[in-house]
Amino acid sequence: MFGHAAVSIERFNTKAAFSDRPDAPSGSQLKLAKHRVVVRAGDQAERFFEVESGAVMAYRLLAAGRRQLVEIVFPGGICGLASGDLHESSCETLMPSVLRSFKRSDLARSDALRVRIVGRLQAQLSAMHDHAVSLGRKTAEERVCTLILRLRDVERDAATSATAIALPMSRTEIADYLGLTLETVCRTISDLARRNL
């Protein structure tokens, strides 16, 4: 079960952001194109990132090519913040994005940063709770609808602050986020389209 080695090998050879600039100053911005690796699971967790615009996906890989997108991080959110020394999830941009980079050691020093982070983490933990409900107790159709509605809200929010851009997620990415296969995602979306929106 769970076939479809979803991620091309090539992507794994890509270097993570800042891996070549270990001394880049904290708070520095970084613009990334679509599908750029921000952090790789297993790497030393020296930096974390605040998403300023765009979107980042955090994912984990299992044997047999199974992938689970554990989180989609929207503007304001934090990605790449590990609890141990090593990153346990990988992060990659879903679309062209601007990130702000911080050193992990800054968290111990700057109180202003902590104030900022605490609120974000609360929101992300709450979003993860929602996601757990989707993954654990919703049907394929409910999961797809939940995601679509959420993306619609995010776009609406983005439209008020800046330019609105349709969030591009491939069927594979949607499937890996919702714990389904790309075929079921496809069928479900076709069904929904055939009926209404």
Next chain:
Amino acid sequence: MFGHAAVSIERFNTKAAFSDRPDAPSGSQLKLAKHRVVVRAGDQAERFFEVESGAVMAYRLLAAGRRQLVEIVFPGGICGLASGDLHESSCETLMPSVLRSFKRSDLARSDALRVRIVGRLQAQLSAMHDHAVSLGRKTAEERVCTLILRLRDVERDAATSATAIALPMSRTEIADYLGLTLETVCRTISDLARRNL
């Protein structure tokens, strides 16, 4: 689908911890028996809690009696910390537990508290990522094994610091945590027992 209105009605009428003492001082301890309500979804989110001993489950309810345990909070973890004004998840003790209560407004004031919380939230977010992988991409057997191993680790940790107690989770609770039905949990555990541990 998803029958089994898992939670007895009676429990919903139970008052949440501290609901009768809105002015209890921050940092005060509170000892609770098994299956006591700590916070209820929908209530005003004035307090949050650090688990000192025992374990707390955070859960959300859907229509048709579907329940999802979104998180199991072990000693050191935080529960009842909402991102908005209202609690979105309910929390309940899984076993006799000691909690330390804080006011939400303390977070804005005390830097020491923030330092403490940030680390905890990181760990809990990472645990949620693990859980998302289980819910989204693992088979029933893998989920059960993952949970058993995790509980074993928690017990081992508890044994070094204090007294070791078997964590009691009913089949229904396990099922609601793993996104399965109690029947499949039962079958899976029987199968595992028939083969080895």
Next chain:
DNA sequence: CGTGCTGTTGAACGAAGTCAACCCTCGTGG
């Protein structure tokens, strides 16, 4: 003009859900 992605749809299969029967334990009260 192939070759490689992504998306779509069909058909068959299987893991987990549903429905249902039954066991055991425990507490309560006639």
Next chain:
DNA sequence: CCACGAGGGTTGACTTCGTTCAACAGCACG
């Protein structure tokens, strides 16, 4: 004392939702 019912656990038989395998269409790119 034991009858009773409630709650948790176990197992069986059947169903179903989502997966798997497969074929094919559109499109971009070299």
